[in-house]
Amino acid sequence: MKKKTAILVAAGLLLVSGNVxxxxxxxxxxxxxxxxxxxxxxxxxxxxxxxKTAGVVIPAEEHPIYYNDDPGGFKEFYVKKGDxxxxxxxxYEYTSDNIDSERRQLESDKEQLDxxxxxxxxxxxxxxxxxxVSGSGSQSVSSGFGGTTDSSSSEIVSVTIExxxxxxxxxxxxxxxxxxxxxxxxxxxxxxxxLTKDSEVSGKVKEINYDLKNPIITIISDTPKVSGTxxxxxxxxxEEGMEAYITSDQVKEKLGGTVTRIFSYPEDExxxxxxxxxxxEIELDETGGEEAGFEEEAAVDPDSESAEGDTGLETEDGGxxxxxxxxxxxxxxxxxxxxxxxxxxxxxxxxxxxxEDNVELAExxxxxxxxxxxxxxxxDRVENAVTVADKQIKSGSYIYVITPGGKIEKRSITQxxxxxxxxxxxxxxxxxxxxVSKPSQVARQKEDFITPLRIQDxxxxxxxxxxxxxxxxxxxxxxxxx
Numbered sequence: 001m002k003k004k005t006a007i008l009v010a011a012g013l014l015l016v017s018g019n020v021x022x023x024x025x026x027x028x029x030x031x032x033x034x035x036x037x038x039x040x041x042x043x044x045x046x047x048x049x050x051x052k053t054a055g056v057v058i059p060a061e062e063h064p065i066y067y068n069d070d071p072g073g074f075k076e077f078y079v080k081k082g083d084x085x086x087x088x089x090x091x092y093e094y095t096s097d098n099i100d101s102e103r104r105q106l107e108s109d110k111e112q113l114d115x116x117x118x119x120x121x122x123x124x125x126x127x128x129x130x131x132x133v134s135g136s137g138s139q140s141v142s143s144g145f146g147g148t149t150d151s152s153s154s155e156i157v158s159v160t161i162e163x164x165x166x167x168x169x170x171x172x173x174x175x176x177x178x179x180x181x182x183x184x185x186x187x188x189x190x191x192x193x194x195l196t197k198d199s200e201v202s203g204k205v206k207e208i209n210y211d212l213k214n215p216i217i218t219i220i221s222d223t224p225k226v227s228g229t230x231x232x233x234x235x236x237x238x239e240e241g242m243e244a245y246i247t248s249d250q251v252k253e254k255l256g257g258t259v260t261r262i263f264s265y266p267e268d269e270x271x272x273x274x275x276x277x278x279x280x281e282i283e284l285d286e287t288g289g290e291e292a293g294f295e296e297e298a299a300v301d302p303d304s305e306s307a308e309g310d311t312g313l314e315t316e317d318g319g320x321x322x323x324x325x326x327x328x329x330x331x332x333x334x335x336x337x338x339x340x341x342x343x344x345x346x347x348x349x350x351x352x353x354x355x356e357d358n359v360e361l362a363e364x365x366x367x368x369x370x371x372x373x374x375x376x377x378x379x380d381r382v383e384n385a386v387t388v389a390d391k392q393i394k395s396g397s398y399i400y401v402i403t404p405g406g407k408i409e410k411r412s413i414t415q416x417x418x419x420x421x422x423x424x425x426x427x428x429x430x431x432x433x434x435x436v437s438k439p440s441q442v443a444r445q446k447e448d449f450i451t452p453l454r455i456q457d458x459x460x461x462x463x464x465x466x467x468x469x470x471x472x473x474x475x476x477x478x479x480x481x482x
Contacts, residue, residue: 040435054228057369058225064215130161134157239259
C-alpha cells in the first residue's frame with residue numbers, strides 16, 4: 001500500500017515538474033500559446049461624422065421698397081410694421097405733379113405704335129397680293145429654244161412670301177399688346193391724381209421709415225433660413241452642399257436643411273488677438289429631409305455588457321454598449337450582425353442622433369425669426385461600412401483574424417472613417433470574419449490558441465443538442481492536439 005502511494009506521488013511530482021520545465025523553457029510553446037478571451041465578428045454599420053455649432057433663424061430674403069419723392073407729395077402708408085402682405089397688397093399712396101407730362105408721353109408713345117401697326121398691316125396686304133399672283137402664274141414657261149422651264153423657282157418664291165407674312169403677323173401681335181398696355185396706363189392716370197405702390201412679394205413688414213428715407217419699407221420673406229459662423233479650424237471640414245439638421249427648444253420637430261453658403265471672408269476685421277469667424281447660411285428643406293438617414297437610438301441590446309469599453313452608443317437605459325465585441329469568446333449570431341448593420345454610429349462630442357421620420361418643416365412647427373438653434377452638419381458619411389472597434393487594431397495598421405481553420409492570422413488593413421471608437425476597414429477585412437478583440441492576447445501567429453472554459457454554459461441540454469459523433473470528435477481532437 002505504501003509502495004503504491006509512493007509511486008503515485010512520484011508520478012504526480014514528475015508530471016508537475018515536467019510542466020514547469022516546459023513552461024519556463026526558453027523555446028517552450030506553452031509560454032507562447034495565445035490565450036484569447038474575446039473576439040468579434042465583423043459586421044457593417046452606417047458611420048456618420050458631424051460637426052455641431054450654433055445658429056440663429058433669419059429671413060431667407062429681404063425686399064427693400066423705395067420712394068422716388070416726385071413733386072406732389074407722399075400721402076399715406078397702407079401697412080404698418082409687422083403686417084403680413086401678399087403680392088399685390090397696396091403699401092403706400094402718393095401724388096405727383098408730373099402726371100400730365102407722364103400722360104402726354106404715354107399718349108405720344110402710343111401714337112407711334114399706332115402708326116407702326118398701320119404700316120405692318122400695309123406690308124401684310126402687299127405680301128398677300130404677291131402670294132396670290134405667284135400662285136396664279138403658269139406652271140411652266142416656254143423658253144426661246146422651244147423648251148419649258150420647271151415651276152420650282154415659282155414655288156420657292158411662294159414659300160419665301162409665306163414666311164414673310166408669318167413674321168409680320170407675329171410683329172403685329174407684339175405691337176397690339178404694347179398698345180393695350182399703354183392704354184391701360186393712360187386710363188389709370190385719367191381716373192385720378194393718386195398713385196399707389198403695390199408689393200411684388202409676400203412676407204411681413206420688417207421696417208417702415210416714416211421720415212421717407214429710402215428704403216421707406218422693408219419686407220422680409222416668410223421663408224426662414226439659419227445663419228451662424230465657423231471658426232478657422234472648422235472651415236477645413238465643411239463645404240457648401242452638406243446636409244444640416246436644426247434643433248431647438250422652440251421647435252417641436254427636428255428640421256433638415258442644406259449648407260448653401262460659406263463666406264470666404266471673416267465676419268469682422270481680422271486681428272491677431274481673436275480667431276476669425278466665417279459666416280454661413282443654411283436653407284431649410286420644406287420637403288422634410290426624407291434623406292436624413294438617421295436613427296434616433298442604437299439598435300442594440302441594453303442589457304448586454306461592453307467587452308472593450310465605452311463606444312458612446314447610448315441605449316434607452318443610458319448604458320453604453322459595444323456592438324462589435326462579445327464577452328468571453330461568445331460568437332456573434334447572424335441576427336446580431338444584421339441589427340448592427342442598421343445602426344448609425346455618431347461621434348460623442350460632435351454629433352447628435354436624429355429620427356428621420358421627425359425631420360420636417362411643418363405648418364404646425366413654426367420657426368421664429370431671431371430664435372437661436374442648434375446646428376448639426378454632416379461632414380462625412382459611409383453606409384454599410386465594414387467596421388471594428390479601434391481597440392481591435394494593433395499599431396494602427398493591422399488586426400488579428402481567426403481563420404475558419406482555428407489559426408490566428410495577422411492582417412494588414414487600410415482604415416477609413418473613424419467615429420466614436422468605430423473604424424471603417426476599407427481593405428483587409430470582410431463582413432463576417434472573426435477578429436480578436438484584444439491584440440495583446442496574441443502570442444503567436446498561424447498557431448492554435450486556447451480560450452477560457454465557461455462552466456456555466458455546460459449543461460445536459462447543451463450536450464443533448466450535439467450529435468454523439470461530433471462530441472467524440474471534439475474529445476479526440478482535444479487529446480491529440482499538441
